[in-house]
Amino acid sequence: MGYTLFIVASNLIIPIIMLFFGMKFRNHGPEKINSFYGYRTTMSKKNKDTWEFAHLYFGKLWRKIGGVLLIFSLIISVIAFLFNQEIESMICLLLLTVQMVVLIASIFPVEKALKKNFDQNGNRVKGL
Structure with a gap:
């Protein structure tokens, strides 16, 4: 039973972090633009406006993705326990891989939204 709970908890770490x-x-990202905490890309760190926009967009995106990923991960975790430990481990590794790909891929829509709403110098695009 302890192993089962450990596996389920491990499978839920990434979705819970994304939700959190x-x-x-x-609501709001870090107050100051920094290189240690928050959504930190070259475009997001251009100025206060891009920093706040990126965190708002990123926050909404991660909340949605994290919720879907949490439900998906719970279902896959339950299904994985129907198999022997070797297959269960492979399923959990595959689940972790999917979670990491989704986590990293979430950067692309945020950067696309930044480029759509700001020019390369960080100024808002007129008409938006």
Whole structure:
């Protein structure tokens, strides 16, 4: 039973982190632009406006993705326990891989939204 709970908890770490930071950044990101905490890309760190926009967008995105990923991960975790330990381990490794790909891929829509709303110098595009 202890092994089962450990595996389920391990499978839920990434979705829970995404939900937590999604909720946190949805309202407001870190106050100051920094290189240690928050959504930190070259475009997001251009100025205060891009920094706030990126965190708001990123927060909404991670909240949605984290919720879907949490439900998906719970279902896959339950299904994985129907198999022997070797297959269960492979399923959990595959689940972790999917979670990491989704986590990293979430950067692309945020950067696309930044480029759509700001020019390369960080000024808002007129008409938006």
